[in-house]
Amino acid sequence: MEFDKKIFVDWLRTRLKRNYSKDLKEATRHDMFDAVSAAVMDYIQTNWMATRKEYEGKNVRQLYYLSAEFLMGRALGNNLINLEIREAIGEVLEELGYTYTEIEEEEPDAGLGNGGLGRLAACFLDSLASLDYPGHGYGIRYQYGMFEQHIENGYQVEYPDNWLKHRDPWEVKRSDLAVKVSFGGTPVAEKGPNGNMVFRLENVEEITATPYDIPIVGFNTRTVNRLRLWEASSEDGFDLQLFNDMEYMRAVERQNKAENISRVLYPNDSGPSGKALRLKQQYFFTSASLQDIVNKYKRDHGSNFDDFAKYTVMQLNDTHPVVAIPELMRLLMDENGLGWDAAWDIVTQTLAYTNHTLLAEALERWPIDIFEGLIPRVYQILEEINRRFLTELRNKFPGDWQRHNRMSIIGKGMINMAWLAIVGCFSVNGVAALHSELLKNNELVDWSELYPEKFNNKTNGVTQRRWLLSANPRLSSFITKKIGSGWETDLFRLKKLEAFVDDPAVLDEFLEIKHKNKVDLAAYLKETQDIFIDPDSIFDIQIKRLHEYKRQLLNVLHIMYLYNRLISESDYNPVPRTFIFGAKAASGYRRAKSIIKLINTIADRINNDHRVRGRLRVVFVENYRVSVAEKLFPASDVSEQISTAGKEASGTGNMKFMINGAITLGTLDGANIEIVEEAGEENAVIFGLTAEEIRKIDMSHSYNPQEYISANPGLQVVLNQLIDGTYGAESSGLFHELYDSLVHGVDGQRPDVYYLLADFDAYVQAHEKICELYADRRGWAKKTLLNVARSGKFSSDRTIEEYVRDIWKLEKVHVPFPEGKKK
Numbered sequence: 175m176e177f178d179k180k181i182f183v184d185w186l187r188t189r190l191k192r193n194y195s196k197d198l199k200e201a202t203r204h205d206m207f208d209a210v211s212a213a214v215m216d217y218i219q220t221n222w223m224a225t226r227k228e229y230e231g232k233n234v235r236q237l238y239y240l241s242a243e244f245l246m247g248r249a250l251g252n253n254l255i256n257l258e259i260r261e262a263i264g265e266v267l268e269e270l271g272y273t274y275t276e277i278e279e280e281e282p283d284a285g286l287g288n289g290g291l292g293r294l295a296a297c298f299l300d301s302l303a304s305l306d307y308p309g310h311g312y313g314i315r316y317q318y319g320m321f322e323q324h325i326e327n328g329y330q331v332e333y334p335d336n337w338l339k340h341r342d343p344w345e346v347k348r349s350d351l352a353v354k355v356s357f358g359g360t361p362v363a364e365k366g367p368n369g370n371m372v373f374r375l376e377n378v379e380e381i382t383a384t385p386y387d388i389p390i391v392g393f394n395t396r397t398v399n400r401l402r403l404w405e406a407s408s409e410d411g412f413d414l415q416l417f418n419d420m421e422y423m424r425a426v427e428r429q430n431k432a433e434n435i436s437r438v439l440y441p442n443d444s445g446p447s448g449k450a451l452r453l454k455q456q457y458f459f460t461s462a463s464l465q466d467i468v469n470k471y472k473r474d475h476g477s478n479f480d481d482f483a484k485y486t487v488m489q490l491n492d493t494h495p496v497v498a499i500p501e502l503m504r505l506l507m508d509e510n511g512l513g514w515d516a517a518w519d520i521v522t523q524t525l526a527y528t529n530h531t532l533l534a535e536a537l538e539r540w541p542i543d544i545f546e547g548l549i550p551r552v553y554q555i556l557e558e559i560n561r562r563f564l565t566e567l568r569n570k571f572p573g574d575w576q577r578h579n580r581m582s583i584i585g586k587g588m589i590n591m592a593w594l595a596i597v598g599c600f601s602v603n604g605v606a607a608l609h610s611e612l613l614k615n616n617e618l619v620d621w622s623e624l625y626p627e628k629f630n631n632k633t634n635g636v637t638q639r640r641w642l643l644s645a646n647p648r649l650s651s652f653i654t655k656k657i658g659s660g661w662e663t664d665l666f667r668l669k670k671l672e673a674f675v676d677d678p679a680v681l682d683e684f685l686e687i688k689h690k691n692k693v694d695l696a697a698y699l700k701e702t703q704d705i706f707i708d709p710d711s712i713f714d715i716q717i718k719r720l721h722e723y724k725r726q727l728l729n730v731l732h733i734m735y736l737y738n739r740l741i742s743e744s745d746y747n748p749v750p751r752t753f754i755f756g757a758k759a760a761s762g763y764r765r766a767k768s769i770i771k772l773i774n775t776i777a778d779r780i781n782n783d784h785r786v787r788g789r790l791r792v793v794f795v796e797n798y799r800v801s802v803a804e805k806l807f808p809a810s811d812v813s814e815q816i817s818t819a820g821k822e823a824s825g826t827g828n829m830k831f832m833i834n835g836a837i838t839l840g841t842l843d844g845a846n847i848e849i850v851e852e853a854g855e856e857n858a859v860i861f862g863l864t865a866e867e868i869r870k871i872d873m874s875h876s877y878n879p880q881e882y883i884s885a886n887p888g889l890q891v892v893l894n895q896l897i898d899g900t901y902g903a904e905s906s907g908l909f910h911e912l913y914d915s916l917v918h919g920v921d922g923q924r925p926d927v928y929y930l931l932a933d934f935d936a937y938v939q940a941h942e943k944i945c946e947l948y949a950d951r952r953g954w955a956k957k958t959l960l961n962v963a964r965s966g967k968f969s970s971d972r973t974i975e976e977y978v979r980d981i982w983k984l985e986k987v988h989v990p991f992p993e994g995k996k997k
């Protein structure tokens with residue numbers, strides 16, 4: 175990237191004058207952020223246009239990643255890094271009297287996702303562009319992203335995330351590409367142009383979908399791909415003929431109702447909401463995206479669809495866009511005159527599906543009446559898909575009625591979206607080796623028997639550009655100094671760091687970097703939450719959505735246990751520890767919210783008890799999000815990955831910890847298994863029941879948590895403290911319910927569904943082990959450096975290459991730099 179400081183400053187001056195009527199001296203930090211971003215956008219546009227022309231000129235096969243969520247976080251730092259002008263911009267800002275950090279902090283996170291699934295989509299876009307693949311995202315431009323979390327009196331309180339309050343400098347509105355999405359109405363049959371029967375909808379509610387494009391800038395390449403997010407509005411506003419007071423009010427109401435579709439991200443990341451508006455969101459962005467893709471194909475190739483599958487492949491991020499299957503059928507048949515068989519061939523050659531969960535309660539199912547009411551023609555097509563599928567099934571398994579019932583897409587008044595996905599897609603993948611095996615052999619065994627060729631694994635990954643190069647500059651320069659550059663696009667090169675693991679000087683240098691990062695985090699927490707933490711203590715961190723299966727409660731029970739020991743055993747003197755949590759609970763998830771209150775209650779008590787001062791602290795980081803995660807991972811010593819084995823599909827935070835040199839304290843669940851495999855058993859601390867052991871106990875119904883309580887008096891005390899008033903008024907309410915859920919079972923559920931008590935002892939031992947390892951500073955440094963060195967597999971670049979090889983079959987497209995310019 176050619177960069178000229180003087181031109182850049184001139185540009186800033188012009189921009190500030192034009193948009194804010196200010197000169198450089200008068201500009202606020204936010205003005206400055208906006209102007210810098212706009213200038214960077216100008217740089218990006220040149221490459222963006224060049225990329226589009228290259229794709230169009232070469233007529234290449236393209237991937238579309240359909241996802242209800244893209245958890246992008248901030249863009250400025252990432253774009254500057256990928257354009258390799260971060261340092262230069264930093265210098266310009268300093269010369270103008272700003273620090274780079276204060277300008278960066280002005281940008282709100284684009285929090286258009288709940289957690290892992292949404293962040294994975296964002297990492298994938300970064301890898302696609304950085305590896306020069308033509309792959310683009312399609313999603314929803316939520317006006318309000320993931321809620322802002324405040325902690326009030328220890329409780330989580332949700333506030334709207336008004337991230338578009340100021341304009342978003344990274345988006346380009348494309349009103350010229352708006353499409354219509356219809357809801358409701360009555361399907362009416364008519365003769366189509368080819369003499370076949372097609373359906374037209376009468377009396378529909380028509381919604382306008384307007385795309386906003388966001389550039390996805392590849393690292394050290396000219397490739398700029400596109401994230402296209404749809405906004406909902408209504409066109410049929412004002413009927414001037416009928417204009418009167420009532421009509422006016424109705425018109426505005428219609429507007430609001432339409433705009434509500436892209437108003438807000440649903441904040442629950444498990445357990446279907448069952449709400450019609452959620453289905454509206456799904457159909458809205460899926461239909462708009464498919465129309466856009468079909469329109470583009472027709473512009474490039476005319477209306478013969480024979481080559482559609484050759485130039486197009488779509489990945490469905492979980493079941494949220496799975497309505498694409500009947501909708502693409504509808505577009506091809508009703509709007510483009512194809513017959514059923516031709517349309518079905520296209521659908522089943524272009525769509526692929528990723529599953530992200532094993533939890534039965536999280537599988538998406540829609541009541542027929544909601545579905546049919548909102549999209550009646552799509553429902554008709556769905557019924558026909560199911561009718562044909564059941565015919566196929568009866569031929570394969572004649573007389574096996576139970577199997578037919580289990581596998582019917584429509585049954586018991588509900589539509590099973592995962593079943594639809596498996597029938598309509600050519601590929602079905604899980605997101606870590608264990609997860610894919612469990613899908614194939616347990617949850618989806620009926621399906622893998624029917625379609626064994628569809629099932630495959632794609633272990634998740636994370637982009638090292640954001641999670642190491644950008645988030646951890648100290649470690650990044652250390653790495654480049656030791657092994658040279660190149661790891662930014664080939665993370666396996668970190669392997670070369672293994673040459674240094676017995677060099678004491680290097681180990682000390684490595685420890686020093688971690689220490690400085692911990693000092694930075696401590697300063698940030700002091701500044702934002704007025705909490706003091708000691709950088710010489712172990713930073714033991716659990717950051718992820720709050721869920722019972724992720725077992726934050728196990729972490730808390732252990733902290734209570736440790737606290738009791740520190741007070742009662744005068745000769746007990748382990749390494750000082752700081753336990754850090756960050757987590758949002760879905761707004762309607764009562765028990766998850768009780769756990770947040772418990773963490774804050776315990777933190778408050780411990781942090782104010784002089785008896786454990788300097789030895790134990792607990793911090794709950796408020797409003798955990800991508801930009802805060804970027805400060806936490808680099809400062810981590812211990813990565814808490816303690817889900818009940820068999821429940822966490824993969825996890826991706828676990829990978830971000832590893833590449834930043836933390837030790838995994840975890841169960842053999844999700845990608846933890848592969849992390850330990852790569853790092854070496856001696857460089858992680860693993861504990862607890864395995865997925866297989868848990869499955870056996872589950873099936874035999876033999877679990878009795880009381881056995882574990884009786885065998886461990888310390889655990890007994892901790893559990894009693896939840897209800898005996900030790901921790902105040904909540905002990906009779908919220909905490910009592912947590913106690914009951916562990917000891918007795920609540921609402922007809924079995925006690926301790928997630929086996930916290932069964933794993934408690936092993937977890938205590940695991941923490942002891944951590945302290946022992948940490949005390950040997952160079953031993954610890956060696957283990958954590960080996961984790962970094964062996965983290966190559968967990969780059970999303972590796973994941974994307976596997977998707978490309980097995981599913982997408984894309985070719986790289988190199989966008990050439992202009993004559994005489996760099997590279």
Ligand code: 26Q
Nearest residue numbers: 290291443444446447530605822823824825826
């Ligand atoms: C569904 C229907 C209605 C409303 C909301 C939803 C919904 C929204 C988000 C359901 C699920 C999610 C998100 C799931 C998720 O983040 N899963 C995580 O995906 C990661 C990436 O593959 C894995 O690493 C995690 O293990 C998995 O929990």
